[in-house]
Every structure is written in C-alpha cells, then in structure tokens.
Amino acid sequence: MSTTNWNLEPSLESTAVVQLKDQYELFINGKWLAPQAKKYFATINPSDESHLSNIAWATVADVDLAVKAARNAYENVWSKLSGAERGKYLFRIARLMQEKARELAVLETLDGGKPIKESRDIDIPLACNHFFYYAGWADKLQEAFAGQPITSLGVAGQITPWNFPLLMLAWKIAPALACGNTVVLKPAETTSLTALKFAEICQEAGLPAGVVNIITGYGDTGAALVVHPDVNKIAFTGSTAVGKQIQKACIGTDKKLTLELGGKSANIILEDAPIDQAVEGVINAIFYNQGHVCCAGSRLYVQESIATQVIEKLKFRLQSIYVGNPLDKNTDIGAINSKKQLETIEKYISIGREEGAEIYQPTCQLPSKGYYCLPTLFTDVAQSARIAQEEIFGPVLAIQTFRSIDEVLQKANNSPYGLAAGVWTDKGARIFGLSSQLQAGVVWANTYNKFDPASPFGGYKESGFGREGGMHGLSAYLKITN
Amino acid sequence: MEILKTYKLYIGGQFPRTESGRSYQIQSESGQAIANACLGSKKDIRNAVQAARKAQAGWAAKSAFNRSQIIYRIAEMLETRKGQFIEELVLLGHSNPAAVAEVQSSIDRCIYYAGWADKYQALSSSVNPVSSPHFNFSVPEPMGVIGVVACQETALIGFISQILPLIVGGNSVVVIANTKQPLSAVTFAEVLASSDVPGGVVNILTGKVAEMLPTLAGHMDVNALSLAKIEDHLFRNAQEAAIDNLKRCQLYSLNYINPKNQGLHFITDFQEIKTTWHPIEQVASGIGGY
Numbered sequence: 001m002s003t004t005n006w007n008l009e010p011s012l013e014s015t016a017v018v019q020l021k022d023q024y025e026l027f028i029n030g031k032w033l034a035p036q037a038k039k040y041f042a043t044i045n046p047s048d049e050s051h052l053s054n055i056a057w058a059t060v061a062d063v064d065l066a067v068k069a070a071r072n073a074y075e076n077v078w079s080k081l082s083g084a085e086r087g088k089y090l091f092r093i094a095r096l097m098q099e100k101a102r103e104l105a106v107l108e109t110l111d112g113g114k115p116i117k118e119s120r121d122i123d124i125p126l127a128c129n130h131f132f133y134y135a136g137w138a139d140k141l142q143e144a145f146a147g148q149p150i151t152s153l154g155v156a157g158q159i160t161p162w163n164f165p166l167l168m169l170a171w172k173i174a175p176a177l178a179c180g181n182t183v184v185l186k187p188a189e190t191t192s193l194t195a196l197k198f199a200e201i202c203q204e205a206g207l208p209a210g211v212v213n214i215i216t217g218y219g220d221t222g223a224a225l226v227v228h229p230d231v232n233k234i235a236f237t238g239s240t241a242v243g244k245q246i247q248k249a250c251i252g253t254d255k256k257l258t259l260e261l262g263g264k265s266a267n268i269i270l271e272d273a274p275i276d277q278a279v280e281g282v283i284n285a286i287f288y289n290q291g292h293v294c295c296a297g298s299r300l301y302v303q304e305s306i307a308t309q310v311i312e313k314l315k316f317r318l319q320s321i322y323v324g325n326p327l328d329k330n331t332d333i334g335a336i337n338s339k340k341q342l343e344t345i346e347k348y349i350s351i352g353r354e355e356g357a358e359i360y361q362p363t364c365q366l367p368s369k370g371y372y373c374l375p376t377l378f379t380d381v382a383q384s385a386r387i388a389q390e391e392i393f394g395p396v397l398a399i400q401t402f403r404s405i406d407e408v409l410q411k412a413n414n415s416p417y418g419l420a421a422g423v424w425t426d427k428g429a430r431i432f433g434l435s436s437q438l439q440a441g442v443v444w445a446n447t448y449n450k451f452d453p454a455s456p457f458g459g460y461k462e463s464g465f466g467r468e469g470g471m472h473g474l475s476a477y478l479k480i481t482n
Numbered sequence: 483m484e485i486l487k488t489y490k491l492y493i494g495g496q497f498p499r500t501e502s503g504r505s506y507q508i509q510s511e512s513g514q515a516i517a518n519a520c521l522g523s524k525k526d527i528r529n530a531v532q533a534a535r536k537a538q539a540g541w542a543a544k545s546a547f548n549r550s551q552i553i554y555r556i557a558e559m560l561e562t563r564k565g566q567f568i569e570e571l572v573l574l575g576h577s578n579p580a581a582v583a584e585v586q587s588s589i590d591r592c593i594y595y596a597g598w599a600d601k602y603q604a605l606s607s608s609v610n611p612v613s614s615p616h617f618n619f620s621v622p623e624p625m626g627v628i629g630v631v632a633c634q635e636t637a638l639i640g641f642i643s644q645i646l647p648l649i650v651g652g653n654s655v656v657v658i659a660n661t662k663q664p665l666s667a668v669t670f671a672e673v674l675a676s677s678d679v680p681g682g683v684v685n686i687l688t689g690k691v692a693e694m695l696p697t698l699a700g701h702m703d704v705n706a707l708s709l710a711k712i713e714d715h716l717f718r719n720a721q722e723a724a725i726d727n728l729k730r731c732q733l734y735s736l737n738y739i740n741p742k743n744q745g746l747h748f749i750t751d752f753q754e755i756k757t758t759w760h761p762i763e764q765v766a767s768g769i770g771g772y
Contacts, residue, residue: 129613146605148747244725251721259728416727435758436623445760452612456620456757461705462728471608472620472755482742 008322011329013116017103023054024192026062026216027199029069030209036061041218043192046113047326047335047370055192058215063184063224066213070155070182071230073210078182079152083139090135090177092205097128100201104194108166109326111193113335113371114289116327126451127170130469133453134174137474141179144471150478152180153256154232157225160195161237162188162337163292163393169195171457171468172235173212179477181233184213186225188238190338192216223249231255235476237294240391240417240462258466258476260294260458262391263419265440266412267297267448270405271305273424277446279313282397285422285448287321287375290333291395292341294463295420297448299388300399301408307401311379314399318362321375325367333395336371345373345394352378352387352396383411391417405434413439418460422448441467488518489664489688491526492671494533495681500689501525508665511575519664522689524697527656530685531701534627534654537682542624542652550599552678553650557592559673564589570665571637587739588642594744595646602651602749609772615762617772622753624652625730626705629698631658631691631720633710636738638666643738644708647748649683653706656685656698664688692716699723706730706752 023040025032039057044050058066078086097104101124108119141150156176160168165187176183187195199214215221219242226234226249236246237260250257267285269278285297302310326334336342353359357378366372373395381388381398388398402408412421421440423431435443441459444450451457456470466476488505490497502523508516520526541549560567564585571581603622610618628648633640637660648655659667671686687694691712699707700723707729709720717733724731732751736743762772 148745240728244728247725247728248722252718261728431760435756441754441756443756443758445758447616447759447761450612450614450616450759452610452614452618454610455612455618455759456608456610456755458755460754460756464728465730467755470610470620470757480745480747482745 008330010325012325013106013109013327013329015106015110015327018106018110020053024056024196024216026056026058026066027196027214028062028066029213030203033062033065035059041189043111043190045110046337047367049369052111053193055216058217058221060224062215063221063228066184066215067155067228067230069210070184070213073208074154074182077208078211079180083141083180086177086180087135087138089205089207090131090138090174093201093207094128094131094135096201096205097124097131100197101125101128104166104197106327107193107197109334112162112165112191113326113337115331115334117329117331118289123164123167126453127167130167130170130453131174134178138178141474141478144474145478145480148480149482151481153477153479154181155230156181156183156233156235156477157228157231158183158185158235159222159225159238160185160187162191163289163294165191166194166198168237169198175468175473176235176477177211179474181477182211184215184225184231186215186217186222189216189218226250229253233477236260243464256479258468259464260466260468261462261464263294263296263417263459263463264299264389264391264415265295265297265417265420265422266299266301266415266438267422268301268408268412268424268434269303269306269310270425270430271303272426274426275306275310275313278424279310279317281422281424281446281448282314283317283321286397287333287395288449290336290373292337292393293449295442295449297420297422298392298397300397301402301411302399304401304403311399314377315360318360318375318377321362323364323366323372323374333375336373336394339371341393342371342373345392345396348387348390348392348394348396349376352385352398355382355385355387357381357385357387357398383414389415409434409437416462419463420444486515486517489520489668491520491522491688492668492674492684492686493526493530494536494685495675497671497675501529506689510573516573517665519668519688522687522694524694526687527694527697528701530656530687531627531698531703533682534656534685535703537680538624538626538654541649541654541680541683546600546603549650549652550596553592553596553599553646555677556673556679557589557596559677560585560589560592563669563673566669567638567666570669574637574663574665584636584639584739587741588638591639591642591744592646595650598746598749599650602746605746606750606753610757611772615764616759617762618757618759620755620757622651622750623756625752625754626653627703628653628655628706628708628752629701629704630655630708631695631710631712632660632667633738634660634662634691634712636660637663638670639738640710641667641670643744644710644734645684648708648752649679651749651753653752654683656704657687658691658694658698659686659688661689661691695720696723699729700726702727704729707732708752709733711735
C-alpha cells in the first residue's frame with residue numbers, strides 16, 4: 001500500500017465577515033448586562049491557541065435575574081401569544097440566521113475548531129432549518145396530541161455542549177419557543193460565541209424581551225440554573241456523568257427533564273455489504289467533527305470474512321484524510337475543541353496501547369500550534385477493553401470482528417449506552433431484523449451521522465431520555481393535562 | 483371454623499412462597515384477620531426481575547393483535563371472577579356499591595387497554611420527511627422491564643391501571659402490590675395465570691415497600707419505574723437509586739376510578755422511540771419520494 005503526502009494548496013475561508021467584540025456580556029431580558037460578580041473568562045481559538053474574546057461568567061445572582069426575566073416574559077407575553085404569532089417570530093429568526101449563515105459558520109469554526117466545510121454545509125443550515133421546522137409546529141401543537149389536552153411548561157433551563165454549539169442551541173430553543181415556553185440557555189464555556197450572536201439575532205428579530213436569555217459560564221453557572229426553583233424544565237446535552245447529577249438534582253421537584261448524553265455506538269458491517277460505501281460510512285461515522293459526536297460510530301464490528309479487506313481499505317483511506325487548519329476548505333479533521341479534551345483523547349490512546357490493541361495512525365504533519373489529533377484505528381480490541389466500552393469523544397475507532405449475527409447483536413448491545421447504531425448490508429430483511437434488535441435511539445442503515453430537523457434524535461439506556469427533533473421532540477416541551 | 487387463605491407471590495408464572503419464609507396478616511378496616519400474605523424479600527425481587535427479563539422479548543415479539551386478544555381475555559376472566567373480587571373488597575371494608583364500581587371500572591379499563599395494543603404504534607410513530615434522499619421513520623419500542631409500586635390507596639383499580647398500559651406496550655413488569663390491601667392483586671395473579679399472559683410478563687410481590695423497593699429501584703436490569711404515591715423518603719430514595727442506570731421514572735398520584743385517568747400517554751410513557759434511516763436509490767430517471 002502506498003502512502004501519499006497530501007500537500008494541498010491552502011484554501012482559507014475569510015474571517016472578514018466576523019467582527020469580534022473584546023468582551024461579551026450576558027443577554028438577559030433583551031439587554032446586555034455585565035455579570036454581577038464582574039468576572040469574565042477567555043475564549044480561545046483551539047486551532048492556534050489565539051485569544052478570541054472575553055466572556056461574562058454568570059453566577060447565581062445573574063442566573064436568578066435571567067430566570068426572573070424568562071418567568072415574566074412567559075407569564076405576561078409569550079404564553080399569551082397565539083401559536084401562529086409565536087411561529088412568526090421563529091420564522092423570522094430562521095430567516096435572519098440564514099442571512100448571517102456565513103458569519104455564523106466562520107464564528108463556529110473559529111471558536112470550536114470544526115472544519116469550515118462542516119460548519120458551513122451542515123451545522124449552520126441544520127440550525128436554521130430547525131427553527132423553520134418548529135416555527136411551523138407552533139400553531140399545530142394540539143394536532144400532534146390527538147385527544148390529549150396539552151399545555152406549555154413555563155421556563156426552560158437549557159444547557160448545550162461544545163461539539164455542535166449553534167445546532168444544539170437550535171435543537172433546544174426552537175421547540176421550546178414553539179411550544180410556548182421561554183428559555184434561559186447556557187452554552188458550553190469553550191463555545192459561547194454563536195449563542196451570543198444568536199442573542200443579537202433575537203434582538204434584531206424583535207423577539208419580546210426575556211423570551212430568550214443567554215447566560216455564559218462554566219459548570220457552576222449550569223448548576224445554578226438546574227437547581228433554580230422557578231425553572232420548570234431542564235434540557236441537557238452533555239456527558240452521562242453530568243446528566244446523572246442533573247437527574248439527581250431534579251428529584252423532589254416538578255421539573256420535567258430531558259437528557260441527551262453519551263454514546264459508544266456500534267457500526268456493523270456484514271459480509272454482503274457494499275464495501276467501499278461502508279468504508280466511507282465508517283470514516284464519516286468516527287471522524288466527522290473530530291469524533292466529537294455523541295452518536296459517533298466509535299465501535300466498528302466487521303464480519304470476519306471481510307475484516308482484512310475492510311481494515312486495509314480503512315488504513316488506505318486514512319492516508320488521504322486532511323488534518324489541519326479548520327478554516328481551510330480542504331480540511332477533513334480540524335482542531336480538537338480544547339486542551340482538556342485533547343488530553344482525554346491522548347489518555348485513551350495510551351490506554352488502548354496498554355490494553356494490547358494494535359494501533360494505526362497515518363503519517364501526516366500536524367500544525368505546530370493548536371490542539372490536533374491524528375485519526376486513529378485500533379484493531380485486536382477486546383469487547384471488555386476500555387476503548388471499546390468508554391466514550392472517548394475523539395477520532396479514535398475500536399475495531400472488532402464477529403462471525404454470526406447473534407454474536408454481533410450481543411456485542412453491540414453490550415454497552416451501558418444506547419444512542420445510535422449503524423448497519424451495513426445489502427439485504428433489506430436483515431436491516432430490519434437487526435435494527436429492531438439494536439438497543440439504540442437512532443439506527444442508520446447503509447448510512448451514518450445523518451441529521452434532520454424532522455427526524456427525532458435521542459437515546460436508550462444511559463444515553464439519556466427524551467427526543468429532540470421531529471414531532472416527538474414536541475413532547476419534551478409540553479405536558480399532557482388530564 | 484374459617485380457613486384463612488395464604489396468598490402467595492406470583493413470579494415467572496408460578497405461585498411460590500417468599501424465599502424468606504415470612505408472612506404477614508391482612509386485616510380488614512376493623513382489624514379483623516382476613517388472610518395471610520407473603521412478606522416478600524429483596525431476593526424475591528431479584529428473582530422476579532430475572533423472570534421478567536426472560537419473558538419480555540417473547541412477549542414483545544408476539545403480534546400486537548395477539549397481545550390485544552390476550553388482554554381482552556384478562557377482562558373476560560375478571561368478569562367470571564367478579565364475585566370474588568367484590569367479596570374481597572367488601573371484606574377489606576369497602577361498601578358493596580363501591581366494590582362493585584371498582585371491579586366494574588377495572589374490567590372496563592382492561593377492555594380499554596386491550597383495544598390499544600395494536601393502535602398506539604400508529605399514533606405514536608411517524609414517517610419523517612427529511613431533506614436528504616433517505617427513508618426515515620420513528621417507531622415506539624417497549625422499554626423492557628418496568629418496576630412498579632402499585633397504588634397504595636386502592637386495591638384493584640390502581641394496580642390494573644398502572645400495569646395494563648405497560649404490558650400492552652410489550653413490557654414486562656415487577657409489581658410491589660398495595661401493602662395493606664394485597665388481596666386483589668394476588669387474586670388478579672390467579673386471573674393472569676389462567677389467561678394467556680405468558681409467565682414472567684407480570685410478576686407480583688406482596689410485602690413492605692420500604693423493604694423491596696430499594697432493590698427494585700437500584701436493579702441494573704430494570705429499565706424504568708412507575709411509582710404510585712408512597713412516603714416521601716421512600717419515593718426520594720427510589721429515584722436516587724434509579725439514577726445508576728438512568729431508569730426512566732414516572733410518578734403517578736391519580737384517582738384511577740376516574741376514567742379520565744386512562745389514555746394513550748400512559749402507554750407511551752414506557753416506550754422508547756427508535757428512528758431508522760435508509761438511503762433511497764434514484765432508479766431509472768424517476769425522482770425519489772418519501
């Protein structure tokens with residue numbers, strides 16, 4: 001097998017479209033407010049470790065102010081509007097987001113490190129579409145719950161992760177507002193910028209003050225939001241460990257809770273699968289967004305008869321993956337989101353070696369500054385290995401083989417997680433047989449990592465509960481009142 | 483001389499005594515001894531969860547139509563034993579009209595949920611019009627094994643209203659019955675045993691909630707909990723124990739005699755939604771649909 005060094009001419013996306021402020025405040029009740037403790041934290045560009053801006057760090061008092069604003073807006077404005085009127089605001093927000101799509105994409109890439117081709121072609125369009133999708137639900141909610149009277153919940157506290165910052169904001173805010181709730185949202189500390197830009201969009205759209213409040217900060221800010229007694233709903237996307245803390249904090253309250261947590265999703269290739277398509281699918285499943293994807297296909301199961309062939313093709317394909325500056329349009333794998341995450345991934349790579357698995361990484365030059373990780377394959381992985389059981393959240397694939405379908409079903413389901421799964425086979429009946437047995441909220445058959453506002457997403461088991469997207473996503477923000 | 487019946491547990495389709503070899507006396511409101519019931523233990527809970535897990539996949543794999551028939555059969559069996567259920571309720575201290583009303587409501591509820599078995603899927607599933615050339619659909623699937631603390635205020639209607647929507651949806655259940663009034667639950671087990679519900683789908687234990695619930699709530703092979711109103715600290719501890727494997731918890735405090743407290747969402751509360759994607763090939767010059 002030949003190895004190639006790809007020396008592509010850089011094709012950098014311009015950052016001229018983005019005007020960063022030196023400092024960002026909290027967005028509460030339609031206004032920009034300085035945090036009461038006067039504390040700020042730095043946000044950096046993970047691709048070169050350069051300083052981008054300073055972000056307000058909200059404390060308990062700020063969170064309280066934001067919840068009060070949301071409560072006031074809920075009681076006096078938002079819950080009194082008709083669904084049709086709420087929908088119009090959402091449509092307007094969606095349109096404004098579309099008009100600022102390139103700015104949002106560049107901002108997302110600068111702040112989070114994801115390749116510009118992904119933020120430009122996937123994250124931002126999907127986020128806009130999510131608002132368009134739920135805008136249309138706002139005046140049709142009762143139709144989705146035939147015979148079951150429904151009502152909005154009140155104030156929703158929402159906490160989003162750093163892997164798809166604006167998209168996860170859209171997944172949270174769009175259905176919440178469509179269903180008649182107001183929100184206080186806390187973005188992840190490493191990726192606040194697009195959420196703050198979104199706050200500007202809300203202002204521009206003329207959204208009534210207090211309907212959307214954005215409070216930035218670390219875990220302590222999120223915790224203050226979770227325990228606030230006047231919050232009616234908590235929606236969290238993040239790690240299973242934090243999700244469990246949140247579930248515990250909500251005991252004894254009437255807070256409705258949805259959790260979208262971790263995963264260790266199995267991607268299964270059967271011997272009759274179209275091999276080249278499957279190999280491309282595996283690459284997309286694990287290396288998309290640097291592997292910072294809760295539903296990443298991080299466990300690959302290949303039927304024994306084709307294992308050698310598949311692994312050889314994967315190794316060959318790895319040589320043509322372009323790791324580098326996320327703003328370069330050629331880049332396939334951008335920067336790891338933070339130093340801390342890079343250390344976690346590196347820790348797991350050494351665990352994989354120590355566990356006796358065989359490692360493969362392509363030869364490739366990484367930028368000298370910034371946080372980068374080579375795409376990594378592990379073969380000869382035991383089912384009990386930590387790299388096959390624990391979520392790594394990086395570009396690291398654990399490959400195992402299997403002989404029978406019974407065996408692979410057992411292995412695939414042998415995980416505390418149950419977010420997603422992939423199945424590659426040419427046989428339709430087998431797809432349905434397998435997909436109905438896999439304990440996962442999303443099954444991609446002969447494809448992987450596809451998302452759409454109309455498609456419900458969420459996990460089984462310790463991957464969380466509740467669904468986001470589609471008609472089913474409405475249930476997270478409404479209650480049935482008998 | 484009257485013979486006091488001893489009510490046993492119902493686990494895996496069998497009527498074992500508790501492995502702990504203990505029992506407690508069931509008394510009427512006036513304090514008169516009516517019967518003895520097993521004082522279930524932690525080990526009984528573990529045995530019941532095992533039986534429930536073993537039975538669940540087979541139950542879920544039965545056709546929805548068949549599950550409907552089987553649950554309708556429960557209603558028929560209840561009807562035949564109506565007299566016994568009313569008598570037991572009266573023995574516990576219910577007035578005769580109240581007992582008749584509760585048993586009749588329970589039969590009606592069985593018929594109501596029997597009818598849902600092959601319909602809730604249509605109403606809670608969707609074909610999703612995604613923007614890419616994929617066929618995408620979402621369907622409900624049973625959560626698996628559900629731990630239940632039955633209503634502690636009613637003897638029969640609460641119990642039935644809690645478990646039927648769970649088994650209609652293909653789940654299996656481990657139920658801790660009403661501690662003070664367990665007779666109807668155990669008599670209901672006799673109904674189940676003579677209907678066509680496979681052993682292990684419904685498992686019923688009598689005894690103290692405080693003793694058995696921690697094991698049930700913390701059991702790693704239980705997927706969800708349906709909890710009726712119980713003492714605050716038990717309630718809280720159960721929810722904390724449930725976090726280990728992220729059990730879905732539903733807390734109900736309802737007046738089940740009221741027919742408003744039946745409905746589709748009691749079924750979907752214990753369903754997961756699975757979404758499946760598959761590419762659509764563009765064939766010939768035709769343009770794909772869905």
